[in-house]
Amino acid sequence: MADRPLFVMTDPCCFDVSYRINPWMKPETWTAEQTAAACAASETLRGALEAEGARVETIGAVKGLPDLVFPANAAVVLDRKVLLARFRYPERQGEEAVFRAVFHRLKARGLVDEIHDLPDGLFHEGAGDAIWDRDRQLFWAGFGPRSSRGALPVLRKTFGQEIVPLELASDRFYHLDTCFCPLAGGKVLYYPPAFSPEAQATILSRVAEADRIVASDEEAAAFCVNAVNLGERVVMARPPQSLREKLQAHGYTVVAVDLDPFILSGGAAYCMTLRLDRASAPAASVLAAE
Known part of the structure; x- marks a missing residue:
């Protein structure tokens, strides 16, 4: 049981699109029918994760906080340590107290050990902008639209892991998780136009050409890069056939879920989840010379 993700x-019962903080959001077009569709889509995603062997804890909905459905932005979690998010936009800042209470309850249950805060004056939007790469043992860290570059040393100090900064260059792909997805086995699925030239160069220097899977404009706009990877399985919003074939060619199987209501708010599978059990590799033991 304990080793299940x-x-x-x-x-999602209070989810809607009632304000605009990214280009995907169009409050004027939202309907009650879409809220019902969102509830069904969320349940389908949960079922897909559980079918892959995962456990899922549920946060209660809060009226007036529709983007609470995107807990990837709540915090960065690694090795049972939690660094709580601070949101840039006032529309989401009410989520901070909710998520803080959630993590304290999780701590009381023994599911996390430490809870840390950002220093005043810094913004960082959680695992949406700090993605753990298990194969490389580092965090890829987005900054620019939502998260402050100045928060990256805090990540380094909190978790003691290498941080690779990646500047985001598009308001359409405002969190790193919308355009960058490390996969088990060392592959990386990403959308180059979302990054500054310097960030693109960093990715090329860090990821071998054979390990890069480049998303097209269509694939990125379908929020397929915003995916949950569990071994050889990749749970994502319904992809174009082109992306399904790319991933299959690299040995991955796509688990497609209809997440259209959430894409209307600028999020999909990764945004809708936060993994709590990620762990870094233990440091190599060193025997003292006798």
Whole structure:
């Protein structure tokens, strides 16, 4: 039981698109029918994760906080340590107290050990902008639209892991998780136009050509890069056939889920989840010379 992946999701019953903080959001077109569709889509995603052997904890919905359904932005979690997010936009800042209470309850249950805060004056939007790469043992860290570059040393100090900064260059791909997805086995699925030239160069220097899977404009706009990877399985919003074939060629199987209501708010499978059980590799033991 304990070795099954553990995720947090949020009850979507209060989800809607009632404000605009990214180009995907169009409050004027939202309908009650879409809220009902969102509830069904969230349940389908939960079922897909559980079918892959994951456990899912549920956060209660809060009226007036529709983007609470995207707990990837709540915090960065590694080695049972939690660095709580601070949101840039006032529309999401009410989520901070909710997520803080959630993590303290998780700590009381023994599911996390430490809870840390960002220093004043810094913004960082959680695992949406700090993605753990298990194969490389580092965090890829997005900054620019939502997260401050100045928060990256805090990540380094909190978790003691290498941080690779990546500047985001598009308001359409405002979190790193919308355009960058490390996969088991060392492959990386990403969308180059979302990054500054310096960030693109960093990716090329860090990821071998054979390990790069480049998403097209269509694939990125379908929020397929915003995916949850569990070994050889990749749970994502319904992809174009082109991306399905790319991933299959690299040995991955796509688990497609209809997440259209959430894409209307600028999020999909990764945004809708936060994994709690990620762990870094233990440091190599060193025997003292006798």
